[in-house]
Amino acid sequence: MKGILFAGAISLLVSFFATPALIRILARRGYGQIIRDDGPTTHHVKRGTPTMGGIVLIIASAMGYGISHLLTGVSLSTSALLVLGMVIGLGLVGFLDDWLKVSKKRSLGLKARQKLFGQALVAAAFGLLAIRFPDENSLTPISLNLSVVRDTTFVLGSVVVVIWAIVMVLGTSNGVNLTDGLDGLATGAAVMTFLSFILIGVWEFGQSCAISMGPKCYEVRDPLDLAVLAAAFSGACFGFLWWNASPAKIFMGDTGSLALGGALAGLAMTLRTELLLIPLGGLFVIITLSVIIQTTYFKLSGGKRVFRMAPLQHHFELLGGAK
Numbered sequence: 001m002k003g004i005l006f007a008g009a010i011s012l013l014v015s016f017f018a019t020p021a022l023i024r025i026l027a028r029r030g031y032g033q034i035i036r037d038d039g040p041t042t043h044h045v046k047r048g049t050p051t052m053g054g055i056v057l058i059i060a061s062a063m064g065y066g067i068s069h070l071l072t073g074v075s076l077s078t079s080a081l082l083v084l085g086m087v088i089g090l091g092l093v094g095f096l097d098d099w100l101k102v103s104k105k106r107s108l109g110l111k112a113r114q115k116l117f118g119q120a121l122v123a124a125a126f127g128l129l130a131i132r133f134p135d136e137n138s139l140t141p142i143s144l145n146l147s148v149v150r151d152t153t154f155v156l157g158s159v160v161v162v163i164w165a166i167v168m169v170l171g172t173s174n175g176v177n178l179t180d181g182l183d184g185l186a187t188g189a190a191v192m193t194f195l196s197f198i199l200i201g202v203w204e205f206g207q208s209c210a211i212s213m214g215p216k217c218y219e220v221r222d223p224l225d226l227a228v229l230a231a232a233f234s235g236a237c238f239g240f241l242w243w244n245a246s247p248a249k250i251f252m253g254d255t256g257s258l259a260l261g262g263a264l265a266g267l268a269m270t271l272r273t274e275l276l277l278i279p280l281g282g283l284f285v286i287i288t289l290s291v292i293i294q295t296t297y298f299k300l301s302g303g304k305r306v307f308r309m310a311p312l313q314h315h316f317e318l319l320g321g322a323k
Contacts, residue, residue, distance in 0.1 A: 003068045003228040004198060008235035011064025015239030019056050023243065023250050026050035031102040049248060052098045054256020057236045058091045061263075064232035077222035078133045079141040080229040082126060083266035089122035090173055090262040094254030109254070119173055119258065120166050126266065127165030131158055137210060139221040147272040150218055165269060172268075172277065173261030175284035178291055180257040182313045183246035187237050189283045190260050194234035196280050197267045201227025204271065220272050233263050287311045 026032070027050050062084060069076055096118075097109035110118070130141040144161055145151040156164060180186035205224040209217035220226075237260070243249045252260075261284075268277040278285055290312035297306050307315035 001202075003072045003074055003225075004202070004231045006068035006071050007064040007228045008231035009064075010067050011060045011232040011235035012239040014063050015056055015060035015236040016242055017239075018060065019053065019240055019243045019250060022053065022056050023050050026052060026250070049251060051102065051251040051253040052095065052255050053240060053244065053250040054091055054094060054098075054252040054254070054259055057233075057240055057252060057256045058088060058259050060236035060239065061087070061229075061232045064235055065229050068228060068232070074225070077225035078135075079130075079222040079270045080225045082130050082141050083226070083229060083263060083270060086122055086126040086169070086266050087259045087263045089125070090119060090169070091255050091259035093118035093122065094256065094258035098253040098255050115254075116170065119170055119262075122262070123166040123169035123265075124162055126169070127162035130165070130269070131161055135221055137219075137221075139219060141221055142269045143219075143272065146274065147269075148275045149273060151272050164274075165265075168265040168269065168274065168277075169262055171288070172265040172281065172284065173258040175281065175288040176261035176264070177254060177257040178311045179284050179287045179313070180252060181311055182317070183248040184241055184244050185283075185313060186257060186260070187241045187244050187252065189281070190264070191234055191237045191241065193264055193280050194230045194237065194267075197230035197271060198227045198234065200271055200273060201225075201230060218272070221270070223271060226267060226270055230267055233260070287313065290315070 031052060032049055065080065065084065066076075093110075093115060097115055100109035109115075127142070131144065132140060134140050142161065142165070143151050144156055144158060146154040146156055146164075176186050176190065179189060201223045204218040204220045205211075205227070207214075207216070207218050208223065209219050211217075240252070240256075244252065264277060264281055264284075268274050268280075273280075288311075290307060291310045294305060294307050294310035297304065308318040309315055
């Protein structure tokens with residue numbers, strides 16, 4: 001349990017103190033957010049706010065996780081390393097997108113197909129590797145069964161598991177990306193979800209089949225170390241939130257949103273709680289659905305809208321502005 005406390009505290013401190021330094025570096029180079037002209041008018045004052053803050057989130061999480069293991073002397077787990085590797089990979093895709101935006105001074109970076117391909121490639125690599133590396137109990141980081149609060153009897157098979165990993169990563173990373181349009185919204189929601197994964201990991205470790213056999217025990221490869229990793233992500237988000245809350249002094253950008261979304265998907269798969277991610281990340285689901293509803297209705301109705309603007313948070317902003 002010390003590892004969880006160390007990981008959370010270290011990542012929080014790194015994130016809290018490193019973020020203002022990154023703000024100064026980005027501001028000096030003029031790497032500011034590009035704001036869409038058709039968005040809420042209240043967002044225009046945010047033009048030029050430093051972006052790519054996700055760099056700090058990734059570094060702080062990795063440092064918190066790694067240093068906690070140095071302090072406790074516990075070995076790194078394959079499950080957590082695979083999730084962390086996917087987070088770094090998705091962060092690189094997001095960084096490229098952010099870099100193109102700020103360097104070319106436009107609101108569009110990578111083309112949608114290019115970004116989706118990069119995300120899918122990282123997710124596929126994670127899925128392929130995560131069904132390998134069995135431990136002494138023949139448990140791999142992710143299983144071939146569909147899971148809710150534990151593995152079900154519904155077997156997916158190797159190929160479908162990789163495809164399912166791609167779907168989950170694309171859904172969560174883009175869901176967090178869509179939510180990251182209001183100061184502190186995505187970061188705050190992510191903190192709460194990561195805290196849930198800490199509790200889940202600790203609970204699964206205490207009720208592990210390797211410790212106490214029973215009909216309701218959990219067969220998860222590295223639940224406690226995944227809780228340590230979740231604590232690192234939670235601490236990094238919490239430290240960053242101080243600077244990202246309204247009025248935001250920095251945005252996480254696609255670098256952060258894609259990485260955090262990948263972390264959520266990776267933890268859900270490795271902790272055998274895939275479908276549980278829907279209620280745990282309910283805000284991300286609702287906001288993603290608002291975009292799907294708006295786009296579908298707009299096409300079917302010949303240009304009519306359900307919301308004043310999608311994603312949903314902008315709809316409420318415009319309603320407030322109208323008052």
